[in-house]
Amino acid sequence: MNGLPSESQQVPGQRRVMIVTYGCQMNVFDSHRMAQVLLRDGYVETMEPAEADVIIFNTCSVRDKPEKKVLGSLSRLLPLKEIKPVLFGVAGCVAQQHGQALLDKVPYLDFVVGPDNIAQLPQIVADARHGSRTARADWMDRHNYDFIPLDPAVEPGPTAFLTIIKGCDNFCSYCVVPYVRGREVSKPLELTLREVGMLVDAGVSEVTLLGQNVNSWGRGLPGEPTFPDLLEAVSAVPGLKRLRFVTSHPADASDRLLGLFGHLPNLAEYLHLPLQAGSDDVLARMRRKYDSAQYLDRIRTVRRACPDIALSTDIIVGFPGETRQDFERTLAVVREVDYDLMYSFKYSPRPGTRAAGWVDDVPEAEKAARLAELQSMQDEITRRRMQRFLGRTEEVLVEGPSKSSRKGAAFEIMGRTRTNYIVNFCVDGATIPAPGELVQVRIDKILAHCLKGVPVG
Numbered sequence: 017m018n019g020l021p022s023e024s025q026q027v028p029g030q031r032r033v034m035i036v037t038y039g040c041q042m043n044v045f046d047s048h049r050m051a052q053v054l055l056r057d058g059y060v061e062t063m064e065p066a067e068a069d070v071i072i073f074n075t076c077s078v079r080d081k082p083e084k085k086v087l088g089s090l091s092r093l094l095p096l097k098e099i100k101p102v103l104f105g106v107a108g109c110v111a112q113q114h115g116q117a118l119l120d121k122v123p124y125l126d127f128v129v130g131p132d133n134i135a136q137l138p139q140i141v142a143d144a145r146h147g148s149r150t151a152r153a154d155w156m157d158r159h160n161y162d163f164i165p166l167d168p169a170v171e172p173g174p175t176a177f178l179t180i181i182k183g184c185d186n187f188c189s190y191c192v193v194p195y196v197r198g199r200e201v202s203k204p205l206e207l208t209l210r211e212v213g214m215l216v217d218a219g220v221s222e223v224t225l226l227g228q229n230v231n232s233w234g235r236g237l238p239g240e241p242t243f244p245d246l247l248e249a250v251s252a253v254p255g256l257k258r259l260r261f262v263t264s265h266p267a268d269a270s271d272r273l274l275g276l277f278g279h280l281p282n283l284a285e286y287l288h289l290p291l292q293a294g295s296d297d298v299l300a301r302m303r304r305k306y307d308s309a310q311y312l313d314r315i316r317t318v319r320r321a322c323p324d325i326a327l328s329t330d331i332i333v334g335f336p337g338e339t340r341q342d343f344e345r346t347l348a349v350v351r352e353v354d355y356d357l358m359y360s361f362k363y364s365p366r367p368g369t370r371a372a373g374w375v376d377d378v379p380e381a382e383k384a385a386r387l388a389e390l391q392s393m394q395d396e397i398t399r400r401r402m403q404r405f406l407g408r409t410e411e412v413l414v415e416g417p418s419k420s421s422r423k424g425a426a427f428e429i430m431g432r433t434r435t436n437y438i439v440n441f442c443v444d445g446a447t448i449p450a451p452g453e454l455v456q457v458r459i460d461k462i463l464a465h466c467l468k469g470v471p472v473g
């Protein structure tokens with residue numbers, strides 16, 4: 017995150033906050049909101065623990081062991097407290113899950129703030145500075161939910177995330193999100209359009225609409241608009257070059273939604289559609305509300321609308337009761353879909369979820385072996401799918417210099433295709449494209465994790 021005033025703008029005595037973000041893009045967005053409210057309160061951001069007056073860990077408990085991780089990080093920073101009065105705070109899922117109990121357990125923690133309490137952060141920090149340790153992790157009333165208004169000053173750069181729905185009502189049996197992020201609340205259409213317009217005016221070229229399940233956006237809003245309604249409206253915001261969204265639930269991916277790919281000119285051809293498992297028995301125990309045939313039907317529908325779309329997914333291996341046969345069904349569906357990218361994980365129980373009460377009966381070594389087998393299959397698929405770009409000219413949205421940006425007299429630029437592949441290409445010093453610019457690049461090399469090419473036209 018780098019949205020707050022830079023070092024050069026800092027004045028002596030100004031307070032500095034460091035926000036460490038774990039987990040998904042939703043958390044990145046929440047960290048921006050925290051930065052935003054503290055910016056208004058006179059803070060500047062730092063990434064140096066030694067400079068910070070406040071250090072906040074924005075945690076995620078969807079996939080790892082977050083409490084252990086955050087407490088480990090905090091204890092490593094503990095010596096700082098002997099040098100200066102730095103405040104430690106925990107936000108996000110762990111804050112919501114443990115609240116006051118976390119404050120009681122960790123004496124050197126100064127405050128705990130849940131995802132619905134970010135607006136109160138300046139007061140919570142001020143109280144902590146005066147010695148009053150606070151845990152605030154209350155849910156906001158979903159019928160009177162107050163989204164923190166976006167401040168484009170903290171959304172710099174060519175791309176931006178924008179949360180359009182928070183929480184989730186699905187209660188998949190393995191997932192902690194409904195418990196730590198609360199029930200679904202959709203951001204009103206007018207507010208979303210205003211914020212996208214603000215981002216574009218601030219120089220953002222690509223907006224990614226975010227939510228645990230963006231497809232159910234609109235439920236509970238007056239007139240019950242649908243996510244395709246929102247996409248069409250956002251797509252029409254003048255000056256918006258690219259539009260993406262994540263994450264979709266297959267059961268809510270309607271024909272109308274999938275038909276917008278290849279139809280809305282600035283909707284990028286990339287869809288993340290979590291499968292989780294290929295076995296219908298496992299899907300039923302996961303409470304995913306679709307079976308493999310229905311999932312594959314969604315894939316065929318989107319590919320009919322947009323044959324070149326890039327698809328990615330999430331898979332959990334070793335869910336309670338998953339047999340070798342179940343796992344082979346996952347391999348079969350993955351092979352059939354031919355994903356561009358996969359995020360895959362070994363199952364581990366999340367406290368409070370329905371599946372946490374079941375026997376975690378797939379041995380750890382078996383989970384690891386299944387994961388390795390799946391990943392090696394996907395690596396091969398990805399390598400093959402990347403070959404389709406060779407010799408093609410792709411529209412690349414420039415994000416900035418590449419990691420190895422200086423190459424002799426030339427600069428190497430990094431950007432992304434509409435299908436979300438990273439592309440590096442060289443330009444001479446006189447023609448460096450600005451972040452956010454669209455450049456046509458002919459792809460002439462396929463590397464392990466990115467494409468390389470030369471700008472044309």
Ligand code: SF4
Pocket residue numbers: 184185186187188191192193194228229265
């Ligand atoms: S749809 Fe299921 S997996 Fe996704 S956030 Fe909601 S409960 Fe969790």
